[in-house]
Every structure is written in structure tokens, then in C-alpha cells.
Amino acid sequence: MCGIFGAVVREGDVTPAILDGLALLEYRGYDSAGIAVFTSRGMERRRRVGKLEILRNALAKEGFGGPATIGVGHTRWATHGGVTEANAHPHSDSKDELVLVHNGIIENYLDLRGDLITKGHQFLSSTDSEVLAHAIEDRLQTIERGGARQHPDISALEEAVMSAARAARGTYAIVVLHKRYPDRIIVARQDSPVVIGIGRGAAFVASDVPALLRHTRSVYYLRDGEVATLTTEGVGVRTLDGKVVSYRPQEIAWDAAATDRRGYPHYMLKEIEEQPDAIAQTAFDRLDDENGDVRFEDFDVSDEKLKSAQRIQIIACGTSLHAGFVGKFLIEEFAGLPVECDYASEFRYRTPLPSKDVIAIGISQSGETMDTLKGLGQARERGAAILDICNVKGSSIPRMSDATIYTHAGPEIGVASTKAFTCQLVALYLLAIRMGRARGRLSRDDGRELLLSLRKLRPRLDALFNDAARESVRALAKKYQGSRDFLFLGRGLNYPIALEGALKLKEISYIHAEGYPAGEMKHGPIAMIDATLPVVVIATRGRDRDKTLNQLEQVRARGGRVIVICNAGDADARRLGDDLIEVPATSDHLAPIVNVIPLQRLAYEIAVCRNLSPDNPRNLAKSVTVE
Ligand code: F6R
Secondary structure (H helix, E strand, O other): OOEEEEEEEOOOOHHHHHHHHHHHHHHHOOOEEEEEEEEOOEEEEEEEEOOHHHHHHHHHHOOOOOOOOEEEEEEEOOOOOOOOOOOOOOEEOOOOOEEEEEEEEEOOHHHHHHHHHHOOOOOOOOOOOHHHHHHHHHHHHHHHOOOOOOOOOOOHHHHHHHHHHHHOOEEEEEEEEEOOEEEEEEEEEEEOOOEEEEEOOEEEEEOOHHHHOOOOOEEEEOOOOEEEEEEOOEEEEEEOOOOEOOOOOEEOOOOHHHHOOOOOOOHHHHHHHOHHHHHHHHHHHHEEOOOOEEOOOOOOOOHHHHHHOOEEEEEEOHHHHHHHHHHHHHHHHHHOOOEEEEEHHHHOOOOOOOOOOEEEEEEEOOOOOHHHHHHHHHHHHOOOEEEEEEOOOOOHHHHHOOEEEEOOOOOOOOOOOOHHHHHHHHHHHHHHHHHHHHOOOOOHHHHHHHHHHHHHHHHHHHHHOOHHHHHHHHHHHHHHOOOOEEEEEEOHHHHHHHHHHHHHHHHHHOOEEEEEEHHHHHHOHHHHOOOOOEEEEEOOOOOOHHHHHHHHHHHHHOOOEEEEEEEOOOHHHHHHOOEEEEEOOOOOOOHHHHHHHHHHHHHHHHHHHOOOOOOOOOOOOOOOOOO
């Protein structure tokens, strides 16, 4: 979680760049923010509880004592220690010579801290992170006082960072600066994402690529157990035990403009509105219309492998898991393969079963979600082949997979996932077709028909992106913003959409909401229905519609207030709903993509009506890189 941005430049002032970089990473945490730079006055640090804006205002009133060519900043998502200024990063050592920011969790921090206290170190915070600053200070002192050097070809600071990192157990991305080594930034990583940006006469480090794009598109994703030294002359990488790593930076295709709000009041709204294009980018270059098949770029999975698979295991979290639930329906139907779909956090701790002939598919927007990463690692140990669907090139999950299908949603910055989700649905639709074709379960004509439906989807989406559609959801939001609870019902492929509608609303409006399979309602939740409970029922035309309308009758009979999602001109659905959201018609298989869009919008508009910030919901972080 936590956002990190650091920079070393030949000339100029890094402070504005660090603040702007942190602004693009604030989705990772906003409990507190801090920055440390080296100016002519020495190490200067400011930290504030709350959002970055508060830190910015503090700096506007009382800035640093001059420009700085090196510095680091951090936005925190608290794990150990409350939300206080003392617990905010950067942390420093006893002499205020070293500063450190950390993302992750140091599991053995109490042991390390105990040893350091015995040696006279005093701790000012209750975080696990501060222990690393003192551990590095301790080792640096030993080395500088003439202690035996293991790697005399690197500076004492690098060696001290390596030694402290080797002693730490847990997960970390750390960035270290030291007053006596003012030309360099040291970065180390274990199981927490961190990306190095390589510029001309400048180097950068950030938790995620979008923050780097204003400075460079040439990046290197530091790998577990590596330490990087950033100077204005370039970037050197070694392993924790000092071996030189020869690395190749990769060029990122996203442009910096994609990370701006482009006039929208919130990233979430911008990202909702970007969906028609994102879906097109994810789908259309991959369609082999002639053969009714799909061609994924750089996807080295043979037809034999797909044919011999006995089972699919989907592993994901949150919104990505909801995409997985839709994927289960699609793969079972198109490819005739049994699919299990699990919360990654549950899967990784279940009894291991041998998984030969199993293909595990991880789904993740960020590619860094710890539970998904570890769940896939478990699946690999049990013998499964690993595929993934991911939005961030070069992130950890694609790096550990046998093959990746990238969603081309562009950077998603709003904490609540929107465009990444609909692109995941598209990717799963395509993958299910590819599997069905490889396994001979779909004919060429079947494949062609499915691809044609997808081609027709794009123009139909326009009906969800005009002023009337926007206004009708806004009006509903105004009407229902005061509700205490919501229930979302859907059947079949729309059941995961009910889950997703409820998750979106909970996340950003803090209204309690539940998603339920429509047919299951009578087994319990029906007891909750009364005139104060809005029930959103997804009842678009298709194989499940009539049954869903029956359930809707049951809600009405108990005085429930029903908002129906239905296709234009559906008189029955109209009759049964107190309020309607009309959506364009499409096939059963693509209906989830269409139906989720107004639910995302409803959650967004309700949050706005309640004066909440949809981009930074409380307690949440976009990229969950801790357990
Ligand atoms: C919900 C949301 C989260 C993520 C989940 C997995 O709006 O964003 O539930 O979907 O944390 O994240 P990724 O997809 O990055 O693995």
C-alpha cells in the first residue's frame, strides 16, 4: 500500500516533483504524508497527518531552506502504529542523518527493535518501519568504524542497507537517503512493488509507474532481493549479497496525459467515462474474425496445453474476483472445463492438493496484490500452470506467470476499480473463446458469432454515456443517498455484478450493501425487506430474466423499493420497478459489462451527494501489497 516517490537530479529542485509524484500515488494511502530533502541547511523533513494537501499547504507556508537536488516522499496507509505525525514517514536515524521510507510489513521488527534498544537506540514512533532506519544506522557505524567490509567496491551506505535488509523478515520496498552520501538514493525490495525511473541526468523511484511518466518512460521494476543505487550518473543494481545484476530497462507505452484528470472532478468519473475506449483497446486488435478465434500477443500457451487441462482455478481479490466469477461461467460454457474461483486470501491457506493439469488464472489490475501473488505461488508449487490477466505491464504477477493477457485499460488511479473491471470481463470473454476453440468445443461459426456480439457491443455502449443516461443515475443517487442499506440482486452471469454493485457502493459511500444471488434471497435476506431498503435488481433480457422478475415480485409483495436494471422497452420490468435504469441490449455473456456501468455510476454519484471523496475512500488503498 503506501506511496513512495524519490528523485535525484543534477539541477533544479526536486520538492515540486516529489509532491506531484505523491499526488499520483495518493490512491495507495492517505493517512499521512511526508517528505525529506537535503538542502544547503542539511536534512529537512516535513510530515503531516491526513492527505497530501495538508502537507502541501504546510510547505506553502513554511517551505524548505532552498532548492534540493535529492529527496523522497511517502503517503502512508497505516499498518503498525496509529495515524500520527510521529508514525508518518520518512523516518530518521538517531542523528537525523539518514531518512527512510518503507512500504510493507517488517515481521520481526520487535526482535530487531529490542536489540537496537539494548545498543542505545531510541525510537520515536510505534511503526515497524523505523527499525530499518536504526538498523542501517547501526550497521553503517560498524562499517565506518573499520568493521570488515564484504563489498569494498560499493559505498558503506549500500553495504549497510544490504546488511539491514538481510536481517529483516517480511515485506518491504525501502528508499534510503543519507546526509553523508548526498549524491545517491538506495532502494531495496522484497515482496513490495517499487519501480526505478531512469532519466537524463536524473533518476527516480516510485511505487507505481504513473508517477514516473512525467519524467521518463524508461523504467526498471526492481525484483525481490535486489538493491538499486540511483545517482544522476545512472542506476546500479545488485543482489542483497552484493552480486552485480545486469538489468534492462523497459519502455512504458502509457503517456503522461493518461494520468491527468483531464478536467473531470474525480479520477473515478474519468475512468468510468473511459470505458468504451478501454474496452475497445482490450478487445479489437485480438479478434481473428475470419477464424472465429482470438490471438493474444506474446501469449505462449499451446492448444495442446489448453486441451489437456482438466480444471481451471481462478485466484483474485475484490473486484478482480468478481470478474473471475463471471469468467467461471464463460469458461465452463465455452470451453467445457470445470472452473473454481477463489478468494486469493482463502486459497493460499487451504490444504494443498496436487494440481497437475490445472491452469491457475490470476486476475489483478495492479499485478501487485500480495494475496493473489502468493496464491498463484501456491498453485505453482502444487503443479499448476500459471496464467494471469493484468493491467500493469512488468508488475509482479505477470513476471511470475507463464503467460499474461494484458487489459489495455490504461492507468487506473481511482481507488475503486471501474475500467479495469470491464476490461477484465472482456479479457475473460476472449480467453474463454480461445479455450473453447482450442478444445474444439466451439466451432468456427460459434466463435464468429461470439466475436460479432463483441464488435456490436462498442456502439451500443454509447447509450450509457449520454447526458440523459448520466442524469437519470444522478437523480436516483439524489433520491437514495440517505439510505442506510442497499441490496443488490442478480442471477447467473449477473450475480457477480450484484456483488460488484454492492462493493462499489460500500467502498466509496460507506453505505452498507449486500450483493446476493436473486434466487437465494428467499433463504434469508428477504427478512430485511421493508419500505426503507432499496433493492437493485439486475433483470436485463436473457435466460435468467423471467426468474429474476419472479424474485422481484417477491420483493414488491413485501413493500420493498425496487430499482430495476432492464433493457429499454421492457414493459414487465417497468411495471415492477419503482425506479428504472435502462441499459442497451446485448448477449447474455456480455450483459455483465453493460450492467455494471450504471452501478459504478450510481455508487459514484451517491458518494458525491454525500460529500465524500470517491477517489480516496477512507481506510482503503488501491494496491494491497500487504497480507
Ligand atoms: C475494488 C477494488 C479492490 C481490488 C482488489 C484487487 O474497487 O479496487 O477490491 O479489486 O484489491 O486488486 P487488484 O485487481 O489490483 O489485484
